[in-house]
Amino acid sequence: MSDTSFLILDKLSLAYGNTVAVKDLDLEIKKGELLALLGPSGCGKTTTMRSIAGLMTPVGGRIRLDGADITRVAANKRAVGLVFQSYALFPHLTVFENVAFGLKLKGMRGTELEAKVSAGLKSVGLAAFADRKTPELSGGQQQRVALARSMVMEPKVLLLDEPLSNLDARLRLEMRTELQRVQKESGVTMIFVTHDQVEALALADRIVVMKNGAIEQIGTPEEIYNHPVSSFVADFVGFENIFAIRDGKLVAGTGEVFLSGKLPEAAGLAWRPRAISLGSGPLKGIVRGVSFAGGTREYVLETPLGIIKAEVDATLLAHALGSDVAFDLPVESAARLKRFG
Template sequence: MSDRFLALDKLSLAYGNTVAVRDLDLEIRKGELLALLGPSGCGKTTTMRSIAGLMTPVGGRIHLDGTDITRMPANKRAVGLVFQSYALFPHLSVFENVAFGLKLKGMRGTELETRVTNGLKSVGLSSFANRKTPELSGGQQQRVALARSMVMEPKVLLLDEPLSNLDARLRLEMRTELQRVQKESGVTMIFVTHDQVEALALADRIVVMKNGAIEQIGTPEAIYNHPVSAFVADFVGFENIFAVRHGRLVTAAGGVMLSGALPDVAGLAWRPRSVSLGSGPLSGTVRGVSFAGGTREYVLETPLGTIKAEVDAALPAHGLGQTVAFDLPVAGAASLRRFG
């Protein structure tokens, strides 16, 4: 399986004099489900728009399946795009919406009907063919938009924040649906999101972006467990993050030694559940506590700064204003190569 089915080589993108993406290198495998993850303004949507042909690069090249598509018109690229708003036609039926792009290509008759029917079947909407799109739920509209792109048989399918308009229950359902459709069809799929839970749940690989550049690329497990920088650690839920200098944590109280030797790294990060609460050489005052089902979450005011901890809800609770001992076990921390 080639790693260069879709390749962005030194890609640079700009809005006027403002550079949004600079010298980006990225290789995407055929059949891969890839997430572009990052906060607003990091360049992920801009990168997606350039792949779709909706934005012309100011530098670099885009290759798809061995062909340079950098200057190719959007309608010639074999790239499908599902917009965040779905962009469905409210006056057309579900069948007519899915058939729209095929008709523009001149497809008619039995071939058209077969392609659309199979497309609706693939997303579980065969019985909705004659309905108007305003009669559908958000999840069903998302499936129509997905089918409309899939029937065009794209080499790459792009999805812009595909689940952001859905409630929590529908998001969970559509994650499963997107994975199923992608694996059954084998289409290379790239989706843009700012939701780390969504990216971790769906993607084969995640590209974390910051300020128009790639901060880290890896599997969901690698990104989640081994962030390379403070930025990535913060983005995937490490809420206790400290720089390391001369073998000490850099904190509000100055350099702090921990029990156990610190590794030679730029920083260390602990998830709340990795904080040892109730015993240890450090102490803090409980300023916030919340019950979260199986766990209880604490916010501690400490000489190190704010510390967030999470413990089993079955343990005795600590009250607001109570002083509690804690520890930051070095073995439970993620080691960061970069801190800036």
């Protein structure tokens, strides 16, 4: 256990009846860290978040926050804030009243309440919207109200459930910046759950990739993006050409090939489309798809290894549909996978 750990999940196990959702999960989170729980539906990330919030009782293990065991502490006594995916705002109340709701339950009134709420609204850029009803706000503004409502309670940890999923592409970009700003200025430890790898890479200090109720990999965005440890993580973060290594050959479900040069000691190799060398090389494929994507051109090749996806500069001469094309899989451009399958 690290001396710098602020939130510790120690052998945490969670279940729905007889169905185990998370098994013996160990995770340490530093104070002031912005952490992402990333993975597909059913991987256990939301279940883990609910247990931290106190909305689900573990069947095994412990949760420690700032030195105290909170495993059996009631949700409203944990100093943990939660921003729901649906925001859970009261439509009949004003923005001010929504943000003030939890503080009033704690007995705060008068000038102290007004100052606290006003400061919270100012921190998320909504001071001018205090008297509006929440249905009059945009999705991004509603999310900032929910964020302010949690932040004014001064939680030790703030949890966000799929925080950007309800927003359009433009608002998602704006709210990424807003979440980072609020988190860094406040210093609150923040954990957000997402299935969107772009969101996790853009926001988090560290990413926890989960699979089947367990941690598959923990690392910085750069480590996860450039050095996935398994075929599962590689696929999840955009490596579209993933192959096993067996008996010195590159193997896929439809075939196998020898690569020039010595293969590294690894369970598999993975290439992003832009790492494929197209137009020259020892391997051959047939162009089955080609798409212009602005600065690049994307190809789908039928090869002895199955489908290969490549991406090249759009200024290069285009290969026609149905044409034969040479290509290479440069080993030095591949991610080396410790686990496959």
